[in-house]
Amino acid sequence: MPVVAETEEKKSRFICWLGPVTDKAAFLCQLETVRARYPDASHHCTALVIGNPDNPEVMQFDDDGEPGGSAGRPMMELLLKQGIGNVGAIVTRYFGGTKLGVGGLMRAYRGSVGAAVQQAELKTFVPLISKVIACDFAQESRLRFLVGQAGGQCLNAVYAARVEVEIEVAVDCWAGLAEQLLSEMYQVID
Numbered sequence: 771m772p773v774v775a776e777t778e779e780k781k782s783r784f785i786c787w788l789g790p791v792t793d794k795a796a797f798l799c800q801l802e803t804v805r806a807r808y809p810d811a812s813h814h815c816t817a818l819v820i821g822n823p824d825n826p827e828v829m830q831f832d833d834d835g836e837p838g839g840s841a842g843r844p845m846m847e848l849l850l851k852q853g854i855g856n857v858g859a860i861v862t863r864y865f866g867g868t869k870l871g872v873g874g875l876m877r878a879y880r881g882s883v884g885a886a887v888q889q890a891e892l893k894t895f896v897p898l899i900s901k902v903i904a905c906d907f908a909q910e911s912r913l914r915f916l917v918g919q920a921g922g923q924c925l926n927a928v929y930a931a932r933v934e935v936e937i938e939v940a941v942d943c944w945a946g947l948a949e950q951l952l953s954e955m956y957q958v959i960d
Contacts, residue, residue: 775886779878781866785811788886791858792820794828804860812865815879816858817845822895823855836863840875845883852887856895859883897941900925901948904934904957913956920947934959 772789787804791797797818805814813834821827829850831842845859861882870878905913910933914924922939939947948958 771891773886773889775882775889777878777882777885778866779874779881780868780870782868782870782878783864783866784878784882785862785864786882786886787860787862788883788890789858790856791818792856794818794820797858800858801860804862808862808864810864811862813841813861813863815841815845815861815863817842817849817883818858819846819849819855821855823850823853826850826855836875836879837872840872841879844876844880848880848883848887854887854892859886898938899941899944900936900938901944902934902936902959903951904932904959907933909933909954909956910935912954913951916947916950916954922947 772787775786775788777784777786785808787800789800791800797816801814801816808814813836815832815834815836817831819826819829829846831846833839833841833843841861845861849857849859861879903913907929910927913935917924917937917939920939920943922937922943924935924937926936928934951958
C-alpha cells in the first residue's frame with residue numbers, strides 16, 4: 771500500500787508519496803496524479819527503483835527544477851541504501867520562503883522519503899515461477915501435497931484425459947520440487 775508522509779524544513783513543506791512500483795509507465799501515471807493533486811507546488815521530485823535494489827532493472831531520479839543532484843539522487847540513494855526495490859517516491863515541495871541550499875535540500879528530500887519509509891509496510895520480494903504439471907487423477911492429491919510442502923500453491927486445474935495443474939512456487943524452491951516431481955513420474959509441461 772502506498773503511504774504519504776509530510777515533513778517540514780524551514781517553512782518549506784515536503785509531501786512524500788511512496789508506493790510499490792513494478793512498471794515505469796504506471797509510476798509516471800502516479801506522478802501525474804500527484805501533480806494534479808498539488809498543482810500549486812514548487813516541485814515534484816522523483817526516485818524510482820524497479821527490481822532488486824542490488825542490481826535494479828530501472829533506476830532513475832528527477833530533480834524537477836531543484837539544483838542538480840539535490841533532490842532525486844538523495845531520494846534514490848536512500849531507497850537503495852535501505853535495500854528497497856520495486857518502489858517509487860514522489861516528493862512534492864511547497865517553498866516556504868527560505869532557501870535551503872544544496873545540502874539542506876538533500877537532507878530535506880532524503881528525510882521526507884525516510885519518513886515515508888518508516889510508515890511503510892515493507893515486504894520481502896520473493897521471485898516466483900509458474901509451471902504446469904500433468905499427472906494421472908490418482909496423483910493429483912500427492913501433487914498438491916508436494917507443492918504445499920515446497921511453500922507453493924496450486925492455481926488452476928484442467929481435467930481431461932489427465933489432470934494439468936498450474937502451480938506457483940518460489941524460484942529458490944523449484945529445483946528441489948522439480949526433482950521430487952520427476953522422480954515420482956509427474957510431467958512438467960511448462
